Amino acid sequence: MYFAALLARTEDGWEASDTELDDVEALSDLTDLARDASVDEDTVLVYIEQEDAWFGVVRVDGEEDPRIYVSDAAAAARSSYGEILLTDELLGREPGAEDEIAALEELVGLEDDEADDPEFGHGDDGATARRAVEADDDPDAVPAGPIGDASILADLGLSEQALLTLRTDALAEIADALGADEVLESVR
Structure with a gap:
């Protein structure tokens, strides 16, 4: 309440x-x-x-x-x-950081054939993007x-x-x- x-x-x-x-x-x-x-x-x-x-x-x-x-x-x-x-300013974050996280999360959800395409993740099945999202998704961030x-x-x-x-x-x-x-x- x-x-x-x-x-x-x-x-x-x-x-x-x-x-x-x-x-x-x-x-x-x-x-x-x-x-x-x-x-x-x-x-x-x-x-x-x-x-x-x-x-x-x-x-x-x-x-x-x-x-x-x-x-x-x-x-x-x-x-x-x-x-x-x-706000980002109050938390000491770069403005727009949430947009970057959302973009990385989108990469994690790519299909396997897209992940092999150099444009979408350099053939690592999104593992790099997944690690980046996990690092940024740290509960200690707040x-x-x-x-x-x-x-x-x-x-x-x-x-x-x-x-x-x-x-x-x-x-x-x-x-x-x-x-x-x-x-x-x-x-x-």
Whole structure:
């Protein structure tokens, strides 16, 4: 079970709203959702959690690139919403690496007669491509534990150290540090 909320900073404090992520397929969709909730291009936080397994915070300040923090990247990688937050940049991967992996996986599925063709695998029945896919398909490719900008909320009252120690009920702790606990309760 997921819970997602938007916290938008206004002149008068924070406004909170729960949000549906059904139409969100990429980080750009999530960023657009946050910008739509923004008042005068002020800070908007998108909070996503999955039943105490992991949580993520995306911070959008006006037209700046979003800043992201995920409490447990390995747990988030097993989640469709977590995958949205785990961008190539955040994971330190080359953009498009997934496309290369898909191309290698396609080579692994070649018919034997195609694999003998020099154009398709140099006669090794796709073994080289298979080894490359297996090497890139390493479960350690997504680190366990926190990833991203741990100082994402530091200027708003939650230090990097405090954020790194949050595990369960993180949203309540974050809202308390921001002074937004009452508005958050209205949407929870």
